Amino acid sequence: MKRKDFLYLSGMGLGATLLPNLSAFGNPIDPLQALDGVDVRIKKQMADVALNAARSKGATYADVRIGRYLNQFVSTREKRVQGVANTESYGIGIRVIANGCWGFAATNKMTMDDIAKAAEQAVAVAKANAKIQGEPVQLAPQKGFGEVSWKAPIEINTFAVPVKEKVDLLLQVNDIALQNGASFVNSVIFAVNEQKYFASTDGSYIDQDIHRIFPSFGVTKIDKASGKFQTRSSLSSPMGMGYEYLTAGPQDKVPGIVPRYKGRYDMLEDVKFAALNATEKITAKxxxxxxxxxxxxxxxxxxxxxxxxxxxxxxxxxxxxxxxxxxxxxxxxxxxxxxxxxxxxxxxxxxxxxxxxxxxxxxxxxxxxxxxxxxxxxxxxxxxxxxxxxxxxxxxxxxxxxxxxxxxxxxxxxxxxxxxxxxxxxxxxxxxxxxxxxxxxxxxxxxxxxxxxxxxxxxxxxxxxxxxxxxxxxxxxxxxxxxxxxxxxxxxxxxxxxxxxxxxxxxxxxxxxxxxxxxxxxxxxxxxxxxxxxxxxxxxxxxx
Structure with missing residues (x-):
């Protein structure tokens, strides 16, 4: 990503009326940081601190999840940008069984001392819960996998695509809708990257990199003569893919009365038909x-x-x-x-x-x-x-x-x-x-x-x-x-x-x-x- 793209587009409009409450998704970040990962060796060291601290306090089982969650929202309406936002949430959650009962604690203070304290707190919670627990927890057996990793098989990291390119696409979507009779149109690209590390006393150290994307729009047509209006939303689906989802070709199109897509998605064609569908719906019986x-x-x-x-x-x-x-x-x-x-x-x-x-x-x-x-x-x-x-x-x-x-x-x-x-x-x-x-x-x-x-x-x-x-x-x-x-x-x-x-x-x-x-x-x-x-x-x- 280019820093100047983000600063320029952010300044164009941060009304973000189409966006959810960003406080739920973590802290705002510079988008240049979105491509930086945390060294897996450091994550293993932090996990071991938590596991050892939990066991030392009496946990019979413990698992650790170190998570870095990235979200990006790009939203537009008609001919303007509504908002651009990047958020990050990073911390560690520790779950234990002690005295046959679950306990959990979490912290975003990622020092070794703070991680150990969180693990000790999780055990204390479990022991407190055990005083009112009925049957003890019965865990199905699970073998440890050692050090393994899994990455979503994406082709294009959405966070690596310049914000300007996404804005240009959304404004083109809006322009096509307006050219084909829409009275109003909004469009959004929402991207998620979950960088997750799991470790447990079973002997697993699992590093995963998960990507999701959701492009969408909404079209409204108003008939001024009658005062009636109709809407049509995108027929896209959120997917566990990268930006390649927005690169549909003829091979992805499913024949039918309206365009539909298998595997990848053509946002420009869908919005054209959406505007026409909304107009047709006004006079439909x-x-x-x-x-x-x-x-x-x-x-x-x-x-x-x-x-x-x-x-x-x-x-x-x-x-x-x-x-x-x-x-x-x-x-x-x-x-x-x-x-x-x-x-x-x-x-x-x-x-x-x-x-x-x-x-x-x-x-x-x-x-x-x-x-x-x-x-x-x-x-x-x-x-x-x-x-x-x-x-x-x-x-x-x-x-x-x-x-x-x-x-x-x-x-x-x-x-x-x-x-x-x-x-x-x-x-x-x-x-x-x-x-x-x-x-x-x-x-x-x-x-x-x-x-x-x-x-x-x-x-x-x-x-x-x-x-x-x-x-x-x-x-x-x-x-x-x-x-x-x-x-x-x-x-x-x-x-x-x-x-x-x-x-x-x-x-x-x-x-x-x-x-x-x-x-x-x-x-x-x-x-x-x-x-x-x-x-x-x-x-x-x-x-x-």
Missing amino acids: SVEPGKYDLVLDPSHLWLTIHESVGHPTELDRVLGYEANYAGTSFLTLDKWKSKNFKFGSDKVNIVADKTQKGSLGAVGYDDEGVKCGKWDIIKDGVLVNYQAIRDQAHILGLKESQGCCYSQGWDDVQFQRMPNVSLQPGKEKLSVDDMIKNVEKGIYIIGNGSFSIDQQRYNFQFGGQIFYEIKDGKIVGMLNDVSYQANTQEFWNSCAAVCDESDYRLGGSFNDGKGQPSQSSAVSHGSPTTRFNGVNVINTARKI
Whole structure:
């Protein structure tokens, strides 16, 4: 990065109305520092100080996480820069078991003495907790890996790309939107780099370098004659990639009624169609309520998977340990133990995968030092597994953790978080066009919108970005005011067709919230376009 670019663009406007509260992401830094790493030898020395101090005070287990978290926000609106910000958070979190109970402490004072004091504090917390603890913690066994490393397989480090280049791209995005009829437009590039070091008394010293990127925009069209307005957001997905995500070529484009992309993303083409879509939506007819066959694009279906499959298969929700933040789960253990609970049709195969290249959740090792992998959650429509970490594995009779423990930062304790949870492609050749040809009365939904789901992740309602009416196997026009209602089991049992691997794409969330105090994580959900038959559709504009 060039210092003059940052200073010049920062001075152009720091209103940053599109940015989250930066205080949550650490301290502002000079972007030139973003490419500097911490020597792994120093991190090992600090980790050993913490581990030795914890053991000397009576810890039977200890793990250490040294984290350096970088965030960059570049935001624009119409023809101006809204804000440019770089933040850094750096510190150490120490978790221990003493007297059979967990304890945790953290510090951003990275001297050896302060690290040792934090470790001693973690042990004191554990011993205090043990006085009111019931059953002692049962950790699944985990072998030590020695000194290992994992790096996200990125091609272009987003933090190495000059800020000016990002600003130029976003202003070009805005210009294309305005040229194609948009009344207002904003655009953002958000980049994250997690430099994480894990060490434990099991004998692991794991250094990881994780990158994520999320380019997005929002377009608004106002019809001055009628006073009506419509919006359309980007169909991009946040990804576990570098800046190469923004270099889509013809090979990345998926054929369809609007541009969609597999692997990489063309922001300039998407915004052009977004402006045209927003204009078209102003005159689109309102949907007639009733039963429809729904053809759901991956840019929409990922959110339904997230809420109705990802969250209810988190074991802490199933057990009721997690309840205050978004509820528990209807998928209680008795359903899993029956070995025949029909979650969905036999077309439904859903897999958890922490290794999927380009996904938001992809890492080599989780925040407990467990090597990440892949496992079935729903197999041929039947519930076969959940998501568990080391102190939960024994509840399911597992011999080892599934590797889905995560913390948003060095100063937050790690706990069970959702891995990438994805609907697997169909085994037979089936394109979107072939799927639509078999629909007599249906709606094709692209992009995610507002939603609501109950506290057990059972009854829900989902909207979207763009809706097209299907009649007798053909798309006949755009619709407005569409939302579908179902319960989770009813919905997934209505799954009638799943496109093949050629249509499989990732969607995802950059800020999935959970826990108290709340933490945010990033997770992807993949699927091909999928059809669900006979789903109840309501008109969101009509008063009941």
